[in-house]
Amino acid sequence: MRKVLDLGELHKQLRQTEEHEPHFDEELNPYLLDTVLPQLEGEEPIRLEQIDFDQFDEEDPFTILDYYYWRENLCNTMRHINRRISDILPSCVKTRAFL
């Protein structure tokens, strides 16, 4: 099937669309998010003795996991859209110019 993307129309539609960032509904524990996660991401060794257990609840680690999967899904959607747009071959369209 032939796909046509009118960049002018896309530009117009995007300008008209209200900007709203996707928002994760649940509250993320700041201790896990700002203290533990950066250490894990930086591959710094972190031990159970270093953890302050008063700073989070039992379910908070699972909320962080849900957040990670939510973010991954979002990234995958963006990648998918990007790939579909990139796959469309450019074509020239005659336009009438009034000089």
Add this chain to the structure above:
Amino acid sequence: MDEDTLNAAMRILNMAKVLESHGKLNRLMDMLGDCTEITWDNQCMVERFACESVFQNTKCYEQCGKQVSHHAYEPDREVYVLRDPLLDRFHALCREYESRRGITRIENPYARELEDAVHSAMRLSNYNFDYLWVDGSEARKSPKLLLFLFEEFYSFDEIPKALCDILDACQSGIRELEQELKKPAGKVIALPSQPALKQKEAA
């Protein structure tokens, strides 16, 4: 950081927090020794030790499946035998309550409540396991929980929470039973007095 690393770290933190809020974290730390680093490699070990840290007396056995017919074998399994002084105390109080009330274990509402709590706690997300709750009512059997984990069982990280929930239910049952047993025994209703037998002289 990949998905597996994060997943392992968060599951370790969840188990450790569950144990910490039930005062069992030190036991887990003793069992882990130097292997307390939060890594994907350590997840399996933390899970196993966390399962053994909740009940005071936990034994784990590997059982090969028995031959049931010429070609068929039962599946191999890991068996956890879990005992705890709280279960013994609960059982002793139940016996006293039953003897005072003159009821059986089946009629005992506290025993039924704990049984329900066990069934509710053992609803894990994996199907490849079984369990047996021995309430101690049979002669010479102390109360215990038996867990049978088969080859495809993977929800080890859910077991510590389930076991803590069972002990919580047991503790609350003990409190209620102790209060119940403190109450003075109900009034004994006297039987209607029998009219005195009149002796008749033989004619």
